[in-house]
Amino acid sequence: MKTFYLPPRDKWEKLCLRPVLPKDEIENTVRDIIQKVKSEGDKALVYLNKIFGGTGTDTIRIDNAEISRSSEAIPERLKTAILLAKSNIEKFHSSQIISEGIVETMNGVRCWRKSVPIEKVGLYIPGGTAPLFSTLLMLAVPAKIAGCEKIIVCTPPDESGTVNPLILYTASICGVSDVFAVGGAQAIAAMAFGTETIPRVYKIFGPGNQYVTKAKEMVQTEGVAIDMPAGPSELLVIADETADPDFVAADLLSQAEHGSDSQVVLLTTSNKMLEMVRNAVDRQIQSLERKEKAQKSLENSLLIQFETTGDCIEFSNLYAPEHLIISTADALVIAKKVTSAGSVFIGRYSCESIGDYASGTNHTLPTNGYARSFSGVSTDSFMKKITFQEVSAEGLAGIGPAVETMAEAELLTGHRNAVTIRLNSLKND
């Protein structure tokens, strides 16, 4: 881990830069895949499943019987844990549905907004060694709460064409409409444009490898909404001398194990804490199953000592971390000063893993500094807000002349006429 002691303020911006990832190399490949899916539909999906995943079957839609059976394969203990997480996620995401009142901006001019579910949404769940059922929970639960009518899931199948039962079980308890055994850029293209089997959706959610990310970026320019831009996962910890160095080390490692491009950062006012955390990381990493990934990630990572916790939070706001753990004596006070972060974990017992799985907050969060302008996924992400206005004759009489004046100043006489013709009709009444 790279260590910095009391870095001068003019170096902060540079310290906030994330490792730059190679771009655009894969753009042509992804463009070809999208084109192929657009023109050949299901046929392209079956072909690409074979090429990229070695999948031998040509079934795309997982049938309901297989989904029902999935429950049998899951240990009771794990099912109980998933249901607990689901319940917490439901509680928090239900609280995000708020109906707003009508605002009478002038006599007879009434304005309001209404949240309406996005009718069709697509969730991408990556495959690979571990089945990310937690990500499916984080996306399908708010989609259902929002009231989306069609919630489809795409996830890569294994060589026999089947999808991990944990994904199927989670889909079944969350009210997912359909699961499709398709992965990669082709899955994104299928959800964006539709095929014979996979319906076109209006918004696509979920993490993925660089092909998936590039495909989401590309279909976004063709009218499909996406959750947010993607980047490697990150954790920043602010710890003072009251923190437990073993807890902090475990938190840093929990993030580092995500992948070699994950970034972890420790900010502390205590030189002693910095050394103790470094030692604890060296000790704990030995027992990790993903030790190599974590080790690689730590090479990019930062330990920084600052003069005050005020400096720590200021640096953190500049960095805009995806996850922020505050383990200080006055954690709640520091938390009030956060202006840019995805999700914040307050106090010694609030570890990131709890939010990753079960506290109730969402784990789909802005990385790579995007927390400066983006929110994490929430129930809002599955809805859009429509504005309404109702103007009475009295309202028109009050507001009309101002609109006429402004439309004229913008040289839009058609806009003015729509008001004038109505005002005249009032005079004639």
Next chain:
Amino acid sequence: MKTFYLPPRDKWEKLCLRPVLPKDEIENTVRDIIQKVKSEGDKALVYLNKIFGGTGTDTIRIDNAEISRSSEAIPERLKTAILLAKSNIEKFHSSQIISEGIVETMNGVRCWRKSVPIEKVGLYIPGGTAPLFSTLLMLAVPAKIAGCEKIIVCTPPDESGTVNPLILYTASICGVSDVFAVGGAQAIAAMAFGTETIPRVYKIFGPGNQYVTKAKEMVQTEGVAIDMPAGPSELLVIADETADPDFVAADLLSQAEHGSDSQVVLLTTSNKMLEMVRNAVDRQIQSLERKEKAQKSLENSLLIQFETTGDCIEFSNLYAPEHLIISTADALVIAKKVTSAGSVFIGRYSCESIGDYASGTNHTLPTNGYARSFSGVSTDSFMKKITFQEVSAEGLAGIGPAVETMAEAELLTGHRNAVTIRLNSLKND
């Protein structure tokens, strides 16, 4: 205008397709402009102002004295109208700030969200024949209400390097931090990456020509957020036999005058209404200053007769219009059935122009069918939501074992350890 009588349902989707605009031709030009601004900063801006706008000066930042003076050039009547609009926009957009409570998802697990302003935002206001001060109102007012610290405006100067006083006046009353006399793709690049004079911002808002639109699309893939994808403006009117055909015609024309690519659509259950509106359009268009633009736009436009108002609203939801006027006897009932639209105008006196300028709702709205998944600009657009969680020792004891189980099932032992090490410490206490 193209007319369809009782089109069969399987033709609806095709009728909802917007005219396709040529894409990507300008991509290389815009890429070069962005690169030039990135590498040369202000120098590139001065050069490009000269090349594209014929501007002879090299001043980029409009000085405060010029902004203060702008008020003198504006007629009192217009200033009063602008202040009225501003007040209504403020009322409606202030009502959108809602603080949410804390949710205790389990004993000792407390979760909440907080809305925080995006620190720096950039507003683009197009130049051209008409100074779009109304768009500046629609963007700067919610930015200020959200609490954005830095609100900058870029807008193209005229040949003498000056910016229209109406834009400057509006900027001054809305609390804009700085106005820069730069237009086009170069303005978007400057706000996205910063130059010596123009600060980098985290989110860019505002309409523009195809170069501006393409530049927004391109910087979006480099970590800068944008308001929403752009497309030509649209209006759909649902009218029954109780509507006033002159009002409807004036509304259709108010949209058509925006530009030759604007689309206007009339849905009606009354054949007689359809004919009366067509005649009124032919009559009213003669007196429009932008007659030619409107005429061109009408060529792409649709008059459709449906059997029932139920069919009308169903078609409208499929079309997802930017603006929707409902002029029927039961307008409020129909409005409750809207599932996709940007902004809805209810009843005979609620013309679109009122919302464009002054009712209080925002006029920056999703076009081109994006209303299926996007909301219009609101105060929310200038904020991001950060989630927080605080887990007590009791909370950890309750939730910890479930998190351990799930982390293990996802093969993330580091995630599990962060919980285990804390649970063990509780046992030792």
